[in-house]
Amino acid sequence: MEKTIEIKDLYKSFGSLDVLLGVNLDVYENENVVVLGRSGTGKSVLIKIIAGLLSPDRGQVKVFGQSVPDLDKKELNALRLKIGFSFQNSALYDSMTVRENLEFPLVRNIKNMTRAEIDKAVEEVIDGVGLKKTLDQMPSELSGGQRKRIGIARTLIMNPKIMLYDEPTAGLDPITCQEINDLMNEVKERYRTSSIIITHDLTCAKETGDRVAVLFDGKFKYQGTFEEVFSNPDPRIRNFYDYNFIESKLQD
Amino acid sequence: MSREATKPVFSEKIDDWLLGFYNAFEFVKLVFKEAFSGDFEFNEFVRQCYHIGLRSLPLISLTGFVTGFVFTKQSRPSLMEFGATSWLPSLVTIAIVRALAPLVTSLICSGKIGSGIGAELGSMKVTEQIDAMEVSAVNPIRYLVVTRVLASTITIPILSFYCALVALAGCFLNVTVNEGTNLYAFFEKGFDSIVFLDVITAVIKAVSFGFTIGMIGCYKGFNASNGTQGVGKAANSSVVLSMFLIFIEEIFIVQVTNWFR
Numbered sequence: 001m002e003k004t005i006e007i008k009d010l011y012k013s014f015g016s017l018d019v020l021l022g023v024n025l026d027v028y029e030n031e032n033v034v035v036l037g038r039s040g041t042g043k044s045v046l047i048k049i050i051a052g053l054l055s056p057d058r059g060q061v062k063v064f065g066q067s068v069p070d071l072d073k074k075e076l077n078a079l080r081l082k083i084g085f086s087f088q089n090s091a092l093y094d095s096m097t098v099r100e101n102l103e104f105p106l107v108r109n110i111k112n113m114t115r116a117e118i119d120k121a122v123e124e125v126i127d128g129v130g131l132k133k134t135l136d137q138m139p140s141e142l143s144g145g146q147r148k149r150i151g152i153a154r155t156l157i158m159n160p161k162i163m164l165y166d167e168p169t170a171g172l173d174p175i176t177c178q179e180i181n182d183l184m185n186e187v188k189e190r191y192r193t194s195s196i197i198i199t200h201d202l203t204c205a206k207e208t209g210d211r212v213a214v215l216f217d218g219k220f221k222y223q224g225t226f227e228e229v230f231s232n233p234d235p236r237i238r239n240f241y242d243y244n245f246i247e248s249k250l251q252d
Numbered sequence: 253m254s255r256e257a258t259k260p261v262f263s264e265k266i267d268d269w270l271l272g273f274y275n276a277f278e279f280v281k282l283v284f285k286e287a288f289s290g291d292f293e294f295n296e297f298v299r300q301c302y303h304i305g306l307r308s309l310p311l312i313s314l315t316g317f318v319t320g321f322v323f324t325k326q327s328r329p330s331l332m333e334f335g336a337t338s339w340l341p342s343l344v345t346i347a348i349v350r351a352l353a354p355l356v357t358s359l360i361c362s363g364k365i366g367s368g369i370g371a372e373l374g375s376m377k378v379t380e381q382i383d384a385m386e387v388s389a390v391n392p393i394r395y396l397v398v399t400r401v402l403a404s405t406i407t408i409p410i411l412s413f414y415c416a417l418v419a420l421a422g423c424f425l426n427v428t429v430n431e432g433t434n435l436y437a438f439f440e441k442g443f444d445s446i447v448f449l450d451v452i453t454a455v456i457k458a459v460s461f462g463f464t465i466g467m468i469g470c471y472k473g474f475n476a477s478n479g480t481q482g483v484g485k486a487a488n489s490s491v492v493l494s495m496f497l498i499f500i501e502e503i504f505i506v507q508v509t510n511w512f513r
Contacts (some may be wrong), residue, residue: 051387077389091384094375107389108395158388 009058021218037215084155092139147174300403316415320422345442352415358461370490373473401466408462
């Protein structure tokens, strides 16, 4: 299988705060990689660098063989059309209806589309996330789970080849979490995407990840399948597992 | 406190100020660059004109009318001492056209529109909506900033013109009730005292004030941080900075145009 994302020896710091200290990660075609780690360890920074929202201090970030930090604005925008980014707080445009949110990237990136073609594309993605009734609602009228789904639908309308999910299940109840996990798996199958899923929810990691990478001290200390990573005797891994296990039991 | 202890803090403040100035300059440069490249977001521009212009009309109407009415009322006793109340239309028209209309409109708009733009963009920034736009390959400067700056630059002169008309209506009401001046005589006296340079000066002022309000609101909003506190700070500092710059511009434009009188 071909590599879609290649990260080599990536460093990033903010002032005196070192966040990423030599990160290495490869993501292959049609693979979901879950990135785990405690809050503030730089998980979101990593995917923002991949999407070109932040620049690395040094190291290599390649997406479809193109070095992201070396791209000019036009090339970066062309690459971004192949990348879907689902934000932690969904980042829906407050002043627009759901329909306008979904149309927004489409009408600005694909010229000369007819109204019928736009409507068809909108209906296709909204059907895919099962929220057709919300089309004329404002984002403020939606629940947290609905906002996440619409956020994902807005990225899917451009038919991306890579999906970057930032904390897709954060702040949601267990049933909605399950629905989002199912949606991410469905997206992978239907759109044949490669994904990086940032989370600290182990249920999400187990259900969606083909591979899990754990970020400690600015590096991926452990990578492998969920079972491989969590059979490791490292006390930090054990603590992570135990806490999630207790938390999910309490939620049950 | 020792000299060694205070020195770094002072120099850091100067550094921050210079860095802020440089960032603002870069932002303005970027806005100009984006304004003249790529597609123009016409629908968003029209929406902003509606928000900035039409929605400010009630407040501008009230402020303009009260300004004209009260200014006339307060000027009467001084002119009465010289038996020159017939000069009221000329005095008030000059004051309104040369200074009050653009200044009052811009100060009102910096509070209403500048804070609105700062808060809206600040909120979009902290909720990652601007990042979402960028990863969708949509240029947020072109979509959000160019449209708002252009809308405020165009609508504030129109609002200033409207404010001048309403203020003159307030003045006329006061003059006609007290002196019995008719509408024709009022406008004849008023506009006789106005020269072309006065109108041009007012237009230059209103355009530069409008540009300042839009640009400062967008700059502060785009650079908001620290959650809701940052949004409030962006809205507040948009108003304070744009008002400060409006006064500086007022002094500068008056000085320059007076050379041509």
